[in-house]
Amino acid sequence: MENSSNTSSAQNLLLTLNASYSKAILTDEGILIQSEHNICHSITEQSDSKEDTAGRSESSTSLISCIACLDDLENETSIENLIPMNTLIPYGRILNARYLNESKVPPNKFCADIRQPSSSSNISSRSSTKLMEEGQETNKELRTPFLSENENGEQIESFQLKNFDRNEYSIELSFVIPSGDDIVAKKINLSISYIPSMTTNKSVVEEIMLRSYKNVNRNRSILVIINPHGGKGKAKLLFEKKAKPILIASNCSLEIIHTKYSRHALDIAKDLDITKYDVIACASGDGIPYEVINGLYQRPDRADAFNKLTITQVPCGSGNAMSISCHWTDNPSHAALCLLKSVERRIDLMCCSQVSYMDDCPRLSFLSQTFGVIAESDINTEFIRWMGPIRFNLGVAYNVFQGKKYPCDIFVRYASKSKQELKDHYLKHKRRAELESERSNERVPNSRCKDPLEYTVTEGDFELKYPLRDGIPDDWERLNPEITENLNIFYTGKMPYISADTNFFPAALPSDGTFDLIITDVRTPITKITPILLSLDKGSHVLHPEVIHSKITAYKMIPKISDSIISVDGERFPVEPLQVEIMPKLCKTLLRNGCYVDSKFDKIC
Numbered sequence: 001m002e003n004s005s006n007t008s009s010a011q012n013l014l015l016t017l018n019a020s021y022s023k024a025i026l027t028d029e030g031i032l033i034q035s036e037h038n039i040c041h042s043i044t045e046q047s048d049s050k051e052d053t054a055g056r057s058e059s060s061t062s063l064i065s066c067i068a069c070l071d072d073l074e075n076e077t078s079i080e081n082l083i084p085m086n087t088l089i090p091y092g093r094i095l096n097a098r099y100l101n102e103s104k105v106p107p108n109k110f111c112a113d114i115r116q117p118s119s120s121s122n123i124s125s126r127s128s129t130k131l132m133e134e135g136q137e138t139n140k141e142l143r144t145p146f147l148s149e150n151e152n153g154e155q156i157e158s159f160q161l162k163n164f165d166r167n168e169y170s171i172e173l174s175f176v177i178p179s180g181d182d183i184v185a186k187k188i189n190l191s192i193s194y195i196p197s198m199t200t201n202k203s204v205v206e207e208i209m210l211r212s213y214k215n216v217n218r219n220r221s222i223l224v225i226i227n228p229h230g231g232k233g234k235a236k237l238l239f240e241k242k243a244k245p246i247l248i249a250s251n252c253s254l255e256i257i258h259t260k261y262s263r264h265a266l267d268i269a270k271d272l273d274i275t276k277y278d279v280i281a282c283a284s285g286d287g288i289p290y291e292v293i294n295g296l297y298q299r300p301d302r303a304d305a306f307n308k309l310t311i312t313q314v315p316c317g318s319g320n321a322m323s324i325s326c327h328w329t330d331n332p333s334h335a336a337l338c339l340l341k342s343v344e345r346r347i348d349l350m351c352c353s354q355v356s357y358m359d360d361c362p363r364l365s366f367l368s369q370t371f372g373v374i375a376e377s378d379i380n381t382e383f384i385r386w387m388g389p390i391r392f393n394l395g396v397a398y399n400v401f402q403g404k405k406y407p408c409d410i411f412v413r414y415a416s417k418s419k420q421e422l423k424d425h426y427l428k429h430k431r432r433a434e435l436e437s438e439r440s441n442e443r444v445p446n447s448r449c450k451d452p453l454e455y456t457v458t459e460g461d462f463e464l465k466y467p468l469r470d471g472i473p474d475d476w477e478r479l480n481p482e483i484t485e486n487l488n489i490f491y492t493g494k495m496p497y498i499s500a501d502t503n504f505f506p507a508a509l510p511s512d513g514t515f516d517l518i519i520t521d522v523r524t525p526i527t528k529i530t531p532i533l534l535s536l537d538k539g540s541h542v543l544h545p546e547v548i549h550s551k552i553t554a555y556k557m558i559p560k561i562s563d564s565i566i567s568v569d570g571e572r573f574p575v576e577p578l579q580v581e582i583m584p585k586l587c588k589t590l591l592r593n594g595c596y597v598d599s600k601f602d603k604i605c
């Protein structure tokens, strides 16, 4: 049996061990650092604070700062003890928490890190270390195991490495802090005061992880596809420097493939073992997600593939519309955090048919199709690629002011034809999506539950409603030929931002079953074109009476010239009749807070 003098000497040993740890508690918003240096100082502090059963403090801290504001921490390789007292590390910035190694536990018989399979679990027994002796067995908290999950999601009984008597746990916490425009991963050792809630009885690490990954599947198995040629050849470096350290610190499972030839990502997606991954993250521009989506589409088990896999982007290319719209950023480090923290949501895709490839397979588009000025501005300005994204805006302005026209015929199946109808549609669907999201958050209290908004794709979802060979259905409307003979911009899209400063489709919604059509014609005088182009960043160009803006479910565009360009998701397509229809909710992606970046359309419309 342990006697009291042994107890206090062992406690002293642990205090010495922990002297370099910051003391911390869990609050509703994050982990609050309560001391910078030594634990003895903190013990005095702790006696002034009140904690509820979940270890949340009601104490004390009048001036709490957030880790997100502490720029000066960035240069430290280890920030242990450098985080000032009363700093909050918000759960949204926490990547991982784990008990410190048993090797760090002093052989003082005070601490335990015991993990053993629960009797209800069928996992095979694993080695466990028990560092308690008879004396500690009388301690009720140490005797009572917590039910928690291991890395594989299996239930295990756990005891934590803890400081006997004071409910303190030695934890290594990984989190992100700002570093210039980026965020970077850091680690700190903490001694956390924690008493599990009577109702949930979660271990401290499990509680931290649940709060840090609320409603999100953590420990995602991620396949990263890097296009080494993307982003003017910088994609690999960008990913490795800015995104990879954050993903690794989160303890997710990561596999990386580099594309070796053009369209390699399509072949990778076609042949992939879909059981191995949850997420395909394209460290590239928009070209690789396009290829991955089409590779999955060409698989015999495509319904399973679109049910199993989530496609997302780490923005490392020159066109990063997917990340800007879905992760709300074109910065790879911020996108990496979103990749870990964002919820899975289904988005609609658009299915493109043209004679040239119909015998092979239609093509899926997640972003846009364009003919005329926009297509030429994107693809014909390759020679000024060194200018970065500005080259696109310059190209558009140059072509628009030249008054170049692109005659064609356009037939449309409208969802909301007039601007008033479009506004009503937008507000109704946005509100509905918000309500569903709120309900989903309420219904999904823990991270491993399935999203109730989840939709299961079946083979029927891939069937074309309007096959190309059937001709144009009667209920499609032909656009006024006076406009289409003088067409300047023809642009259809499904995501709001097409580049960091261009909010081209401000009314786009992820899964409303429609996509947006925007058309201008060359008869618009320069005095009116200029303010239209100047309002592309705010998205208010669609409000100008000279701009046609509708929500549609399908269209056919028949070009009357051949020396131009049709571009689908930034890829060059044959200049021949193009028929496109919506395919609702086909693709799973990651949306920050469950929605696209705020285009502010509800404020301007």
Ligand SMILES: Nc1ncnc2c1ncn2[C@@H]1O[C@H](COP(=O)(O)OP(=O)(O)OP(=O)(O)O)[C@@H](O)[C@H]1O
Pocket (backbone or CB within 6 Å): 227, 228, 229, 230, 231, 232, 259, 260, 261, 262, 263, 264, 283, 284, 285, 286, 287, 288, 291, 316, 317, 318, 319, 320, 570
């Ligand atoms: N190893 C490779 N060699 C040549 N081309 C490749 C390779 N890997 C990928 N590609 C091609 O690069 C193209 C562009 O990819 P991505 O969108 O990632 O880059 P980006 O920087 O945005 O470029 P872009 O603006 O040209 O689309 C895709 O069509 C893809 O097939």
